[in-house]
Amino acid sequence: MTLRVEEVAALRVLARQRETQRAAGERIAVLQAESERRAPTFPEFLEHVYVQPDMDREDYDPEVQFSPRGGVQWQPWPYLVERAGAWVARRSEVVVKARQLGLSWLAAAFALWSAQYHPYFHVAVFSVGQREARVQLARARFIYENLPPEYRRGVRFTADEANCASGAQIIAFPSTEHTGISYTFRLVIRDEAAFHPYGAQNFAAVQPTLSAGGQFIDMSTANPRLGPSGDFHDRYWASKRGETGYDAVFIPWYARPGRDAAWLARQRAAFTGLPEEFDAYYPETDAEAFVARSGLVFPMFSEARHVQPAPVPWEAARWRVAGIDLGGGDPTAVLPFGFSPQGKVHQYGEFYKRGPVSAMDIAEYLLPWHGRAPFVAVFYPPEQETTGETLRQLGLPAVVADNRRGEGLGFVASLLEREQLTIDPAARDSIAEFPGYRWAVRTDPTDRTRYATSTPVDHHADGHDARRYALLPMQAALLRVSTPRQRELQVVGDRPAPPPRTMAERIAAVRNPQPQWGPRTLR
DSSP: OOOOHHHHHHHHHHHHHHHHHHHHHHHHHHHHHHHHSOOOOHHHHHTTOEEOOSSOGGGSOTTOOBOTTSOEEOOOOHHHHHHHHHHHTTOOEEEEEOSSSSHHHHHHHHHHHHHHHSTTOOEEEEESSHHHHHHHHHHHHHHHHTSOGGGOOOEEEOSSEEEETTSOEEEEEEOOTTTTTTOOOSEEEEESGGGOTTHHHHHHHHHHHHHTTOEEEEEEOOOTTTSSOSHHHHHHHHHHTTOSSSEEEEEOGGGSTTOOHHHHHHHHHHTTTOHHHHHHHSOSSHHHHTOOOTTBSOTTOOHHHHBOOOSSOGGGOSEEEEEEEOOTTSOEEEEEEEEOTTSOEEEOOOEEEOSOOOHHHHHHHHHHHHHHSOOSEEEEOTTOHHHHHHHHHTTOOEEEOOOOHHHHHHHHHHHHHTTOEEEOTTOHHHHHHGGGOBEEEEEOTTTOOEEEEEEEOOSSOHHHHHHHHHHGGGHHHHHHHTSSSOOOEEOSSSOOOOOOOOHHHHHHTTTSOOOOOOOOEEO
């Protein structure tokens, strides 16, 4: 039987359809087998990760392996292993780090592992600009191409994204004004976030993703041009205070093996004339990372020298005073100080609270100190007479402060310069104020020249105000300690410390005012 031409054509179409169906079936079987294969854990994955070397091959340990493509085996340095464990546990973090610690490569590996082995696990990577975004995605591609064949699961890379057989994507974004809007991600990584020109806007764009349970990894060296300001700086400190739901992590310069004092000296020499850049890129503490020293009111302050345990117990101090600054919309700061017999001044603690604060709140903090050993004076600002009167009725020697700003700041600066003033390590909010306390900058209206003024910027500087309130009236007392001639000093104010009483008695005294006292002399 002879088939017509039309019948032959129809049979050929049917054969092609069956072949296509068979091929599709085989492809589905392959994909099912791929998905059923056990995905490696992130630690197992890292064992096969190679990164681009950041120093000459001969400078690496002889046991370090290199791939045929020239990659160097990823090094399980302790701080990297710690971050890897936190990220696998889906912790969201804000990471302040020194330069060249390998965090960008670890983040690229984590992004690739998350997207490649987890269906529809979309990842966003934000960088300063388009070039930097593509460089970060290229790190993921380098890692992928150096993996063993059995660890590769069909990832196709373009300049700006990676498409995985799992259905997931890795998309690299530059920090532009509207980047990230209308996307949904399971993981958001921001590399060198302190330098992103639209960091706050980008965070707002991905906030719905994060609110729905997405993971957020925000990491950067500090930006020396911004110092203690900017979106990244504010988010890190807010996280450290427990206000964001993210973990605050700091990784110092010496975390990487092989870095010692000699190494740091070589880096410092390379940054001659650039002290702010050096502090930002190779910090020892998180506060130091955000210090841009030009314009600081107290440039001599150093945590290493000025943050110390108390030289003598509270009870052994020669005099004890406190300073109060009610913040209003800012934090309220109450700081207790003791003066040792040798003339050293120490801040023993802090009451540092945001939001409404009453005189009773302040008294509840000060009275236990007063019960251990009495205050000579508790200084409050002149405009807070109602607070002062309440404290006096509760048995505290409340005195109006000398609020001359210039003299007070100058005296505190002289104490810091002579290393005569120390702050207890537990007073973290007081310590954190120093990097952000700067002279205000104004612009000359005639030639637009920017210049520093003699007025500090009052940006959460409540601890500094409380400190100068407490210390300026004691200037003469410290001078007396350092001179052989014994002189008397009358405290600014007119009420001495009464004998310690219980809290109940002090609160009851509010309803039964006590007699006034006369002047008191320090001996």
